[in-house]
Amino acid sequence: MNCWTGRAVRLRAIIAEDWSQFHDNDQDTDSARSSDSIYFPRSEAGTRQWTEETAAKRASGDSIMLAIENLDGELVGCISAHSCDSRNGTFKYGVAIFRDHWRKGYASEAALLLLRYFFHELRYEKAVASVYGFNESSIGMQERLGFTLEGRLRSMIFTQGKRHDELVFGLLKSEFDDSHSLE
Known part of the structure; x- marks a missing residue:
């Protein structure tokens, strides 16, 4: 058994050959708006360079970005851990799934x-x-997943001409173990 493989997805390092899927995903502004921000258009060469640099990066402490692929080996998105504070035992995470793969349970797994x-x-x-x-x-x-809404940062996001709140969710290890011990 591999701890990076579930029933439907596996997590792996980003590789340089992933560039075209990331470039295609960059064209989906609605998806970008939901998970981060809409950036200026990037050239294929720029996406190749980003992917090569990301593939060559080592983890910074415990912070990392990983590719998500389905069990057929198709890249379906990425997930990251960041703001890792090993002294206090806290970290943040984010996940983005390419639109063609939404609603298949990939992000949750x-x-x-x-x-x-x-x-x-x-x-x-x-x-x-x-x-x-x-x-x-x-x-x-x-x-x-068992996260609790811990806070609302009012009017933190601006997109499509409107201001929106940012919601902060937290999950303790004990809550995770209570909810997901059998999985």
């Missing part, structure tokens, strides 16, 4: 794999996820 690793291998105590207030799918996913 990738999150479970990452959370399990951080809680059971690296001894972290708490995970934090920030979600834009208009992203109902991500809010629902955090709740299904």
